[in-house]
Structures are given as C-alpha cells and as structure tokens.
Amino acid sequence: MSHSHHPEQHFIQRTGWLRAAVLGANDGIISVTSLVMGMAASGASSHTLLITCIAGLISGATSMAAGEYISVKSQSDIEEADLKVEARELEKNPHLELKELTHIYIQRGLDPELAHQVAIQLTEKDALEAHARDEIGINDITAAKPIQAAGSSALSFSIGALFPTLSILFSPEIYLEKVVLVVGILSLVILGALSSYFAGTSMLKGSLRVAIWGIIAMAFSSWIGSLFHVTPI
Numbered sequence: 001m002s003h004s005h006h007p008e009q010h011f012i013q014r015t016g017w018l019r020a021a022v023l024g025a026n027d028g029i030i031s032v033t034s035l036v037m038g039m040a041a042s043g044a045s046s047h048t049l050l051i052t053c054i055a056g057l058i059s060g061a062t063s064m065a066a067g068e069y070i071s072v073k074s075q076s077d078i079e080e081a082d083l084k085v086e087a088r089e090l091e092k093n094p095h096l097e098l099k100e101l102t103h104i105y106i107q108r109g110l111d112p113e114l115a116h117q118v119a120i121q122l123t124e125k126d127a128l129e130a131h132a133r134d135e136i137g138i139n140d141i142t143a144a145k146p147i148q149a150a151g152s153s154a155l156s157f158s159i160g161a162l163f164p165t166l167s168i169l170f171s172p173e174i175y176l177e178k179v180v181l182v183v184g185i186l187s188l189v190i191l192g193a194l195s196s197y198f199a200g201t202s203m204l205k206g207s208l209r210v211a212i213w214g215i216i217a218m219a220f221s222s223w224i225g226s227l228f229h230v231t232p233i
C-alpha cells in the first residue's frame with residue numbers, strides 16, 4: 001500500500017496519536033502517584049519512595065508496551081491474513097473481484113456505468129490496495145503498527161510517571177507527600193482537559209472525571225498503605 005500525502009489526513013493521524021499519548025500519561029500519573037502515596041502512608045523514607053517511583057515507572061512502562069504490542073500485533077495479524085485471502089481471490093477470480101468492487105461503488109452512490117469505470121481503473125492501478133481500502137477498510141491510517149504503538153504507550157506512561165518522580169526529587173522532605181499529591185491531581189486535571197479536547201468532549205467534565213478517579217485511586221492506596229504503617233526511621 002502506498003502512503004497517502006493528503007494534508008487533511010495528517011491532522012487525523014496526529015489527533016489519534018496525541019490522544020493515545022495523553023491517555024498513557026494519565027495511566028503513568030495515576031498508577032505511580034498512587035503507588036508513592038501508598039508507600040508514603042506506610043511511613044517509607046523519601047529514598048525508598050524514590051526507588052518505588054522509579055520501579056513503578058519501569059514496570060508500568062514495560063507492561064504497557066507489552067500489552068499494547070500484543071493487542072495491536074493480533075490486530076495486524078488479522079489484517080495481514082485478510083490481505084492474503086484477498087490477494088489470493090484477486091488472482092483466482094479477477095472477474096468476480098471486479099464485479100464486487102463495482103458493486104461497492106454503486107452502493108456508495110455512483111451510477112453503474114461510472115462505478116464500473118472507477119473499479120476498472122483502480123484495479124489497474126493497484127487491485128489489492130483498492131480492495132483493502134474499499135472492501136475490508138484497511139488503509140494507512142488504520143493499519144496496525146505494533147512496535148510504534150508499544151513504543152509510544154511506554155513513552156507516554158513514562159512521561160506521566162515523571163511527575164511524581166520529579167516531585168519527590170525536588171520537594172522538601174516534610175512536604176513531600178503533599179507535593180506529590182497536589183502535583184498528581186493538577187497534572188491529571190490538565191491532561192484530562194487535554195484528552196477531552198482531542199476527543200471533542202467537554203473539557204470541564206473530562207478533567208473532573210479523571211481527577212476524581214485519580215483521587216479515589218490515590219486515597220485508596222494511601223489507606224491501604226496506612227494499614228501497614230511502620231514508624232518512620
């Protein structure tokens with residue numbers, strides 16, 4: 001399949017990519033901040049908190065990448081299998097396939113004569129591409145890219161996890177827990193608004209929803225952590 005060069009498609013691509021990145025960063029903030037809050041409530045030292053934070057970042061990014069790779073890879077396997085079937089059909093029954101394509105264009109609103117011409121020309125240009133796009137619905141934008149997906153979700157998770165990491169590194173020890181909490185909530189509010197923006201939904205609702213779920217996760221971890229409270233050194 002050739003790459004498309006229409007400027008209006010780049011925006012769609014970028015929006016999808018940004019939206020996925022924002023969601024990954026949300027995960028990184030919520031899970032690592034909750035982890036740190038839980039450990040802090042158990043009375044862990046700031047040194048332990050930093051190690052916990054980094055371990056959370058690495059394990060989270062790795063598992064995000066693995067999960068994303070597996071899910072996108074299975075999607076791309078399906079697409080590949082579909083394309084193989086289609087290529088075989090094109091070789092075996094070129095006539096039937098041309099009819100099929102013509103029918104698709106008639107259903108999309110072209111009159112039979114024009115549909116037939118379009119089908120013939122597109123078949124001459126690249127039959128498999130035409131069938132992939134107009135029959136199966138695979139194009140360059142939807143084509144699944146497992147490595148890219150895995151890399152970008154690991155990266156965005158890590159960026160989210162950087163918020164609690166930097167809070168621990170740069171805040172005075174007595175305020176550490178509060179700073180981690182406040183930075184966590186503020187960054188969630190901002191990212192929640194951003195992800196609503198990309199999804200085209202209400203930014204206020206989006207940021208509130210993410211912030212509330214984030215606070216619940218953090219409060220729950222703190223509560224669990226406090227059950228294990230050991231006297232700070």
Ligand SMILES: [Zn+2]
Nearest residue numbers: 097100131135
């Ligand atoms: Zn076909």
